[in-house]
Amino acid sequence: MPIYGYRCSSCGLEKDVMQKMSDSPLTDCPSCGASTFTKQLSAAGFQLKGSGWYATDFKGGAKPAAAATTAAAAPSGEAAPSSSSDTGTASSPSTPCGGSCACH
Secondary structure (H helix, E strand, O other), X not given: OOEEEEEEOOOOOEEEEEOOXXXXXXXXOOXXXXXXXXXXXXXXXXXXOOOOHHHXXXXXXXXXXXXXXXXXXXXXXXXXXXXXXXXXXXXXXXXOOOOOOOOO
16 A cells, blocks of 8 residues: 655644555645645655566666677687687686587
C-alpha cells in the first residue's frame, strides 16, 4: 500500500497516511477538523531487492568488453597478445572467454 503525504493549510499539520490507491483522498484535518487537509505532491520511491534480474543484470552498471579494449590497444598490423599456452586451453583473465575458444 502506498504512503501519501498530507498537509493542512489551516493549522500546518503534516502527516503521512497509508492508503489504498483506490481510496478517496482525505479532506478533514485530524488535528483542527478543518476541511483543508490536502494530499501533497511527492516523488515516488521504490527499492529493488532480491536476486532477480536487477541484481544479476544491472546492479553493477555497464561493464566494458575486454576484447574490444584489447583489440583497440594493438597497433594496426599486429595481433593482440595471445595466451601463454599453444593448446588454446590456458585461461587468461583479460579475455571474456578465458582463452578457451578459437578466437585467441
